[in-house]
Amino acid sequence: MGLRSAVIVFPGSNCDRDVAVALEQSTGQAPAMVWHKESDFPEVDLMVLPGGFSYGDYLRCGAMAVHSPVTREVKRRAEAGVPTLGICNGFQVLTEMGLLPGALLRNADLDFVCRDVHLRVENTQTLFTHRYASDQPIRIPVAHHDGNYYADETTLDALADNGQIAFRYVDEEGEVTSGANPNGSLKNIAGVFNASKTVLGLMPHPERLSDPQLGGNDGRPLFDGLVEALQ
């Protein structure tokens, strides 16, 4: 039996298919696609909140999705320890749900940004990241208008102390620089874990570079690693 996963689809999600393809490639089976109006769904080993513009993101990004019927169930299971991954809008929803600390503000230069970025994997001892090396920057794209990670200083310190910083934006050489920061995120933070490292939210899109034909494959170890860890 392969890894069972579910992708939570909100109205306005638009990377649901993309992440389903990446999941199927690594797990060997298609994830369950769970519509936001469902209040229950089959038992799974991994929940994924995909990128997109849930409810149009006309309010604060991710704020409306918190009130979907499915969200209560996602939160219950995540708090019970079911591994949960939020990408881009999914990361925004996880912070709005209170499953991850901090918030994603409008990009510092106010423009939408879509480009490949380099990331340093800050903690390689997790379900999500154990296939990566800490000294080898990876390249995957960002595509967002609100990816500017913010948390207060106490929270930032705690995140660093507890190994909850998952990824930071770096230059090609792996250095944390302001030039490598695409959105103004504090400490160049691109992704964070919850305290138990069972929930990961990140702004970059690993599902978009999990296929060499698309120009890179650095996203794939995240999905392959989940399969290995959760089976």
Next chain:
Amino acid sequence: MSQAALAHTDEITPEVVAEHGLSEEEYALAKQIMGRAPNLLELGIFSVMWSEHCSYKSSKKWLKTLPTDGPQVIQGPGENAGVVDIGEGLAAVFKIESHNHPSFIEPYQGAATGVGGILRDVFTMGARPVMNLNALRFGAPEHPKTRHLLAGVVAGIGGYGNCVGVPTVGGEVNFDPAYNGNILVNAMTVGVAPANRIFYSRAAGAGNPVVYVGSKTGRDGIHGATMASAEFDEASEEKRPTVQVGDPFTEKLLIEACLELMATDAIVAIQDMGAAGLTSSSFEMASKGGMGVELDLDRVPMREEGMTPYELMLSESQERMLMVLQPGREELARSIFEKWDLDFAIIGRLTESGRMVLRWHGEVVGDLPIDPLAEASPEYDRPHSQREAPAPLAASDVPDVEDLGATLVKLLGSPDLCSRRWVWEQYDHMVMADTLGSGRPGGDAALVRVHGTGRGIAASTDCTPRYCLADPVEGGKQAVAEGYRNLSASGATPLAVTNNLNFGNPEKPEIMAQLVGAVQGMGEACRALETPVVSGNVSLYNETDGRAINPTPVIGSVGLIEDVAKAVGIAFAAEGETLLLIGGDEATEGHLGQSLYLRDILGRAEGAPPAVDLAAEKRTGGFVRDQITGGCITACHDISDGGLIVALAEMALAGRMGCTLDLPASPSHWAAWAFGEGQGRYLATCATPDGVIAAASEAGIRCMLLGRTGGDSLKVADWAPISLSGLRAAHEGWMPRYMAATA
């Protein structure tokens, strides 16, 4: 049933007729068709149906001369979009459309709703949109409005496409003072559908329900089509309320709901509500099927209270569709739209009367014959002046470069040749996870894998307005040829094109001559290159205070590569590879007339544009494609704006490595060699050139060894090495610097 409203014709004064953009002759024809004077609602309907935007009355005669057919064509012009066969039971559905006038008045919403409109044209036909492109023209960079318009248009295109989740993968941006008062925003969408499940707009089946879905109708965009059919003057910016407001979130839901319904057998016919809204969609559907329609306008979902039948028929509110359903399938359809939280209303039914009967709370408020309006709209043979083709400009009449490197740096850092990264990084060009690494923005063609297959669709938008201004016939040809080359340089076989004809006021013979000439050249090229025109759009009256835009007949090209693994990009792939110049001949070499070197370095706009040898284009394009798909070429780029050395620099910058050129002899005129814009030429790299050179020789195609890749500069003969870092700084620097500056 009362028909008292039909008698309300005393309000139609000559002023009211004029306000509706109808000429006296057109109004007389309207009365003749009606057999009486129309009331205000009916006049409004005539006004939009016969607007230039909807009726193509000035261009129809010439559009008919374009080739539209071929073995690959499933649907040519006349539907919401064109359809071509791409194999494996699939079809590409595509069209380009302008949103010029609204984008000048309100750049963000104008551009956003332009994207929304063209997306609907494509998914209306049953296709999932998979790529967006655009073609943008702005005024001079120093014009006080340019920065604001560029920022707004780019944000609007991104704001809509990013949210809907369709990648914006390609396009072009030019600056010229001719667009100071009329920018051009042309948006193109390509979708993919099962070839045997294409949906059309032809209504059928008397008694079948007419259904409205999507957003509610508001007061926005009333008379948008009429506004797009007139020149601008100082008062035009007061027309901001006629610009529609886009809601990409609703569009996303509408795409998913429509595609879900299309997987059933419920739909007889479907049409999006674009320009002229409910009027245009209902008339077109009925006319194509030879049917009549009865509409109960009070059942239309309304955004605000107190709306009138006139407003409901003329509103251009966005994200709305009209469809005819199979009887008995209404509840199935309703359940799908309710799942997606979209409005769904049965607002009428088909009849056999051939008439459009409009009711308001049971009272007939409008009653018009359908065919005469939809089919018998005026067609004009507007006078066009004869113009002589300009004399060619000899290279010997153009000063040579003093410093090759400095000139190249200046050109690569100029508004028209600098990197468009600032633009396309604001577009999500990777969503849907099928944009190929070699087909991302910045290269020749955008390349997107057909989901779940190994095939790829290549697309490009092209036009060189300065060529079209100098010689509309050659310019029209060149736009088609450049698209053909862009696709071929990626390895894709061109299949068909869509066109967007942007011109000034067609009532002026010199403007009409531009249109006639460009269409002639375009037609010749499409015939020769076997890329028929399957859809398109015409935007006229792009004038402000009597000053017209440059003639801008944009071509959107679509092609197919059967194995995406074979596609190549423009980036140098490896050090030590051989660099080849493929195509062209002595005659195409060194053409400086209407070149960017002449315009941007010397400040002159003279001479004939480069001639296009269509037979040579076809032969060379086919050769290049064969070599690419045969795995012999590792990178390829066509030579266009700025000439050979600009193309070379673009390949070097993309590949982050330089090259050394070994020329057998020094050119007699360096500027002509380096910056000449002779057509039909490609640069290519290969690991082992012998096979390519032998094949070219056999095919009778020129193939010259130019040099080798490697290093961190461009080394050309005895000129000082031109460093890549200096070129990159110039190329990447201009646009971010320009946009960051305050006016």
